[in-house]
Amino acid sequence: MAQEQKSEWFFCxxxxxxxxxxxxxxxxxxxxxxxxxxxxxxxxxxxQCFLLMPKDIxxxxxxxxxxxxxxxxxxxxxxxxxxxxxxxxxxxxKELEE
Numbered sequence: 297m298a299q300e301q302k303s304e305w306f307f308c309x310x311x312x313x314x315x316x317x318x319x320x321x322x323x324x325x326x327x328x329x330x331x332x333x334x335x336x337x338x339x340x341x342x343x344q345c346f347l348l349m350p351k352d353i354x355x356x357x358x359x360x361x362x363x364x365x366x367x368x369x370x371x372x373x374x375x376x377x378x379x380x381x382x383x384x385x386x387x388x389x390k391e392l393e394e
Contacts, residue, residue, distance in 0.1 A: 304365040306335040307342040313359040321358065322377050332378040335368065344384035369394050
């Protein structure tokens with residue numbers, strides 16, 4: 297019997313969830329100008345870091361959502377963003393790769 301491959305899940309911030317403008321919240325790193333999507337190991341880490349992130353709460357709605365790693369890469373290929381695993385303080389832990 298073939299061994300099942302376990303899917304990896306991460307948490308990200310979604311802008312304007314459940315609308316036509318829904319998208320993963322992305323940023324540009326100031327020094328290198330690398331565009332990236334921040335992801336987190338837990339929902340709690342995502343929520344803590346979200347408080348520190350620049351955002352427009354007057355015009356946009358935000359929501360922490362779980363996303364499977366494979367779907368995350370499908371989404372970022374559309375925009376050529378990198379994916380950075382971050383901690384609750386907004387520090388980059390590592391870049392995720394397929």
